[in-house]
Amino acid sequence: MIKDNQLRQEAFTEIEKNKDLVMQDPYRLTYHLMPPVGLLNDPNGFIQMNGVYHLYYQWMPFKTGHGAKFWGHYSSKDLVNWNHEDVALTPSEWYEKNGCYSGSAIEHDGKIYAFYTGNVKDEQNNRETYQCLAISEDGINFDKKGPLVYLPEGFTSHFRDPKVWKQNDTYFMVVGAQTNDLKGAVALLKSKDLFKWNYVGIVAGGGKGKLGEFGYMFECPDLFHLDGKDILVFSPQGLEPQGMKYQNVYQAGYVVGEFDPETGQYLHNDFEELDRGFDFYAPQTTLDNQGRRLLFGWMSVPDQNEQDHPTIEYKWIHNMTLPRELKMVGGKVYQVPIEELKQLRSEEVVSYIVKLTKESKELDGIHGKSVELYIKDIDITEGWFEISISDGGRIVYSVEEKVLTFERKSYVNGMTEKRQCPLSELSNLHIYIDTSSVEIFINDGQETFTSRIFPTPLNDTIKFGAAKHARFTVLKWDIMD
Structure with missing residues (x-):
């Protein structure tokens, strides 16, 4: 004792x-x-x-x-x-x-x-x-x-x-x-x-x-x-x-x-x-x-x-x-x-129905270092669709390859490294970003990607891009401390 x-x-x-x-x-x-x-x-x-x-x-x-x-x-x-x-x-x-x-x-x-x-x-x-x-x-x-x-x-x-x-x-x-x-x-x-x-x-x-x-x-x-x-x-x-x-x-x-x-x-x-x-x-x-x-x-x-x-x-x-x-x-x-995580959300939700054509763009109000994103009704006819989380991570889905990729900047040598899984289709993404971590739930939990990321501390941008055409709905909540 x-x-x-x-x-x-x-x-x-x-x-x-x-x-x-x-x-x-x-x-x-x-x-x-x-x-x-x-x-x-x-x-x-x-x-x-x-x-x-x-x-x-x-x-x-x-x-x-x-x-x-x-x-x-x-x-x-x-x-x-x-x-x-x-x-x-x-x-x-x-x-x-x-x-x-x-x-x-x-x-x-x-x-x-x-x-x-x-x-x-x-x-x-x-x-x-x-x-x-x-x-x-x-x-x-x-x-x-x-x-x-x-x-x-x-x-x-x-x-x-x-x-x-x-x-x-x-x-x-x-x-x-x-x-x-x-x-x-x-x-x-x-x-x-x-x-x-x-x-x-x-x-x-x-x-x-x-x-x-x-x-x-x-x-x-x-x-x-x-x-x-x-x-x-x-x-x-x-x-x-x-x-x-x-x-x-x-x-x-x-x-x-x-x-x-x-x-x-x-x-x-x-x-x-x-x-x-x-x-x-x-x-x-x-x-x-x-x-x-x-x-x-x-x-x-x-x-x-x-x-x-x-x-x-x-x-x-x-x-x-x-x-x-x-x-x-x-x-x-x-x-x-878990359902209880909804308690973390701020009262305000920012939502868009987005169409992209061979472009990458930020959306007003969709940024932050402590946020929840829900991207649904994803329709990608060809090429790839991507989401960039500041300069710390990047989610890419290729329609032709039927592969989902998560990339990040290595904290060891600064090089880009990736993890992947086969995915026959992409219908929704549920993403939790928390300063230096990201948890990605794909197609209602069919697959998950969990990773630490270490972006430039003041960078809180979130960008969406498409090689050809992409349409989706995105909802964003700030997470309360």
């Missing part, structure tokens, strides 16, 4: 010491969740209890690099207005001394049971891993119960990120893993009481089935039921680029299948990326009281040029995506902005 209190105080001191510098950053976001100082990564323990949403997160308060992680904590009653709470977990015990790594939360007997990975390294950097439990009555103060799951046979010490749920009268846990022969896998465990866990087997990957040769590590698994199907979301590491696919250092995506809770078998189809942009990883979902499957993702990717990131000089780095609702449409997972 003494070390725990000491770490909490040190984190608070770091916040106070750097808060003025952090707030001076021109790339600080307006309506996304960010760390008050230091580094933020994976969403953890996403849950709603007693009408309050809790989102915990991997947090390194003392630097903008990785290290012995804490669990930071945001809470909200509406998914729009968030409070930054006291530290939830500190790496204060022997079984977590090198970090309280990612995990999940479940409600049981009116309490939050948070499962997480305790990370331990020795002087030679050899790793030990423990799946641990901490219990809270209020979602803020936690009582640690220590390790419950030790490393099963057949896996390396890269065994982490437990996600727990209840199905029928049994609790299940999936854990991201690496087999001894260096294959990415998702391990399955089960329990009757949340304390004693039995290893069942590998539910996906491990050198077999459709995910047989599919990277060397699976992180942040999440298995849940959605509209009649069982969806396994995970983040594989070690995939080689294939055409437009797998262009980031690591990926995040899902497979669709059927899970048998009696046998632990999971039959599924091929892997599909959840997001096509530059910055999306380690998503986690929860089922809220309205029956919605909600998702937060980390708006970055591990090992992706963090040392060059523009916000480091202001003593912070990274943020969460906006909360999204998941839906199944024709066997595919769609992501849509």
